[in-house]
Amino acid sequence: MKLSARAMNLTPSEPRKIYEEARKYSDVIDLTLGDPDLMPPENIRLAACRSTMEGLTRYSANAGLLELREKIAEESTREYGMTFDPEANVIVTAGAMEAAYLSLWSLLDPGDEVIITAPFWINYKEVVQSFGAVPFFVETREADGFVVSPEEIEKKITDKTKLLVLNSPSNPTGAVIPEDVLARIAEIAIRHDITVISDEIYSHLVYDGKKCSSILSCPGMRERTIVINGFSKRFAMTGYRVGWALAPKEVVTVMTQMTENIVACAPLPSQYAAIEALSSAGTENYIRDEFEKRRNCVLEELAGIEEISCTGIPGTFYAFLNVAKSGMSGKEFALSLLERKHVALIYGSAYGGDAYKDYVRIAFTMECDTLREAFRRIREFLAENKQK
Numbered sequence: 001m002k003l004s005a006r007a008m009n010l011t012p013s014e015p016r017k018i019y020e021e022a023r024k025y026s027d028v029i030d031l032t033l034g035d036p037d038l039m040p041p042e043n044i045r046l047a048a049c050r051s052t053m054e055g056l057t058r059y060s061a062n063a064g065l066l067e068l069r070e071k072i073a074e075e076s077t078r079e080y081g082m083t084f085d086p087e088a089n090v091i092v093t094a095g096a097m098e099a100a101y102l103s104l105w106s107l108l109d110p111g112d113e114v115i116i117t118a119p120f121w122i123n124y125k126e127v128v129q130s131f132g133a134v135p136f137f138v139e140t141r142e143a144d145g146f147v148v149s150p151e152e153i154e155k156k157i158t159d160k161t162k163l164l165v166l167n168s169p170s171n172p173t174g175a176v177i178p179e180d181v182l183a184r185i186a187e188i189a190i191r192h193d194i195t196v197i198s199d200e201i202y203s204h205l206v207y208d209g210k211k212c213s214s215i216l217s218c219p220g221m222r223e224r225t226i227v228i229n230g231f232s233k234r235f236a237m238t239g240y241r242v243g244w245a246l247a248p249k250e251v252v253t254v255m256t257q258m259t260e261n262i263v264a265c266a267p268l269p270s271q272y273a274a275i276e277a278l279s280s281a282g283t284e285n286y287i288r289d290e291f292e293k294r295r296n297c298v299l300e301e302l303a304g305i306e307e308i309s310c311t312g313i314p315g316t317f318y319a320f321l322n323v324a325k326s327g328m329s330g331k332e333f334a335l336s337l338l339e340r341k342h343v344a345l346i347y348g349s350a351y352g353g354d355a356y357k358d359y360v361r362i363a364f365t366m367e368c369d370t371l372r373e374a375f376r377r378i379r380e381f382l383a384e385n386k387q388k
């Protein structure tokens, strides 16, 4: 069958390749995918069961159950200090992934330029390209804690720039953009009339008692910001596939028409589970606490490995590690570690090319004991490597 040029242009996912390779080893410790191993609170799981047993299993409105949109609007009012109309400003999607896809689809024409901060979550680059738009990357650096420089964003702006994609806390670095930096980015976006997609899927996984800020709260940003969020990470509900976008009315209207052509609506039992999740918000805090414990365990282990540096992990369940001192590139490190010690992680260049060739990403989505065993194997690997 003759495939479309668009389909042929898709880049095979490097993280998925490593993940598949890791399946060859029965004793592998897999630190590749950002899929929490924890269960959502029981009341959420029961809500999905109840919906199924009671036959609440048909389609909903394309934009999602109004009751769920109302919960999201209430929650967002608390988060951002402004009111949202559940019918005009909220769309429920099949995961944040669909919210991101629909946002890009609703905004981009071929030839439009999109600025993406790097290293980045790979989907943004792929989807932007699939719409015939052109991604430009603003690289962030370890020395700056991987926080983006507003001035460097401004340097990439041309008269074709339509959109800026921010992801704070960041996959893959865990970096959180401080409020004053967001304010400077907002000022630039307004001056150049640029729309911002703010992917906040990790906004509740921020540690040390801190909170993360959103560009949506900056003056003048409401009419030019689309916020992407979802239930996957905060509530450990990846498989339920529910997310949402908050956006101006005209964007929500077209996104709703688009989703009718793709999935019709997010799965109904999952939408009922999501209503329960927001109705009992707070009961899921053990998830963040557990990731904070694991984050501390990762930092403790790293402190004893001189070949690896890390800027700290303020949020998410990822660590982006510099392995240059091992004498290997991130790719050599990842491939050789998997083959010799059966620890799977992803090389940094997968998230932004050569600028990140010295890095690897780990997802600490498993218990501390397993993480400690992974680091024991990594230390052994590095020691053997030194002796070569």
Ligand code: PMP
Pocket: 034, 094, 095, 096, 097, 098, 100, 121, 167, 171, 199, 201, 229, 230, 231, 232, 238, 242, 243
């Ligand atoms: N945005 C980012 C930055 C992500 O890392 C992910 C998932 N890895 C998503 C969106 C998609 O999440 P969901 O499971 O809600 O589709």
